[in-house]
Amino acid sequence: MTMTESGTAYWKANLRLVTGCLIVWALVSFGAAILFRPLLLGIEFGGADLGFWFAQQGSILVFLALIFFYAWRMNTLDKKFGVDEL
């Protein structure tokens, strides 16, 4: 693999990872907490519905997990493609 090909592959892998993470990001906040909340009304959670939990608490917890997952995956990608900082 030449430098440019490897660079392109690294960037594509990054884009795939970002896309995946942002789908989850949108699903919990805009999805579960807003758009699909009416569908989740039947699922009770601590005196309210699951959508309310996602809106007030769940989304934030998932956001946290997403950023750390992304940082960890990118570190391995950086090393795999040899673009990590020395």
Added chain:
Amino acid sequence: MDTQQILIYIVVGATFALYIGIAIWARAGSTGEFYAAGRGVHPVMNGMATAADWMSAASFISMAGLIAFMGYDGSRFLMGWTGGYVLLAMLLAPYLRKFGKYTVPEFIGDRFYSSTARIVAVICLLVASITYVIGQMTGVGVTFSRFLEVSNTTGLFIGAAVVFAYAVLGGMKGITYTQVAQYIVLITAYTIPAIFISLNITGNPIPPLGLFSDTVGEGVPLLQKLNMLMTDLGFSEYTERNDSILNMFLYTMSLMIGTAGLPHVIIRFFTVPRVADARWSAGWALVFIALLYLVAPAVGSMARLNIIQTIYPGDSEVALDQRAIEYEERPDWMRTWETTGLISFEDKNDDGRIQYYNETEFFADTAEQYGWAGNELVINRDILVLANPEIANLPMWVVALVAAGGLAAALSTAAGLLLAISSAISHDLIKSVINPNISEKGELLAARISMAVAIAFATYLGLNPPGFAAQTVALAFGLAASSIFPALMMGIFSKRINNWGAICGMLTGLLVTVGYVFTYLGMFFLPGTNLLPNTPDAWIFGISPAAFGTIGALFNFLVAYLVSNATADTPQEIQDLVESVRVPRGAGVATAH
């Protein structure tokens, strides 16, 4: 002066002495230290500093109350102001750290090879940051006058003097380490009263768990009980949505991309040693922010329940009108806060009891049956956090800590904003446009002078806040969302967007958003100059002005794409620049530790 006052003076004085001590220890000796703390800040430290930078007087004092009174609809602030960090971590921070310069307009100017683009970015930055800083300065004055019994003006001058000490001496370096200290002060002050309230009401010492637990005594889920009491009083259920789905969606999105596009937050990520650190640091920032943002909705709902139960104590089987407390029997904290005007009572039906309810049409019959002649208790939202220690009967030093926490929140955000403002002036205007030959020493001096002038200007605005101050926050987020965020994102993720595309896109996003905001809130917020009434019926598709940033951003993306495709391709060296920003290797190394 009573014991409480002396304690507040001691605690606030001690924190201020700490901040000034840090200022003397962390002086900046170069522009690299003044603008980016020498890029030697540990990612966890930077996370803490970012959290303090981000969480303002409004987050500390007003957010829990806002959520308490908005219920589910308030979730937009919780998701919006945290979800933006996911975007920062994945779409902006690591690449801008790799770029390795000092300001946000500098990236826009270099990437779009245009000083026009840079100046458009500077204007957006200045408008967004200055509107934001007004709120912090007034927050300092208000906190001082409430807790330390000095005038607003004196309080503001003391606060400005402290910021002056560490921001002018230390620049980003001084600000970073004071923000770390300020974070610790503010999070301690926020969580201690919250733990006790949660224990009192739910028996669970962890407020976010308490929010979804049963109440002590009756064993009914807290939120169910709150829903019940609120409907009994003519309010809609706490967990019910009152806003339209479309507006809720766009509002949340505007806050998210606005958060990611605010320059004073972005520049914090320029201070860490490596690109990988910028990613971790965004995660740590959200950890420290979440500590407050997970507690705030718990405090909100519990305080709301507590207030309702204070006014209507006793068995829920008894009708409400029998349960309303006598005004003379109100608890001490109500008496204390009545003197500040934050809570006020007017006995409209002369029965000597307090009636607190929602005056809506469908509740009018019930109110008449009860012999109620209108809502008699007006409660300021801020009281929920400020009076918490007294409501929960906590010792006096906790009250002192809350005062210090409110000041820490306001000062840390003000300092971050002032750095964004002064570096835009000294680096983006003086160094790049007015006098490019300025020496390193000359630029450092210019940066210090810009900072001093920015502090003086912010103090002036804090003393004479324009009447429209509260409404301009919508504008700050709208501008960041509609002009800065899309330009940065396209600059990194597309090589095709060229100078014309970026300039036209930013200007379109800016004008569309400002136009929409001014249509409903008045030209330059002057009362009476709005073209349409600021009501949901008059909004286009029911989109509120504060939610319009998302639409502005869409216009920005679209115009930038169309114009770029109709004009010349980006030059090779710019495409190389984009390539280099995308990989971590080769970033500027730390200059100091």
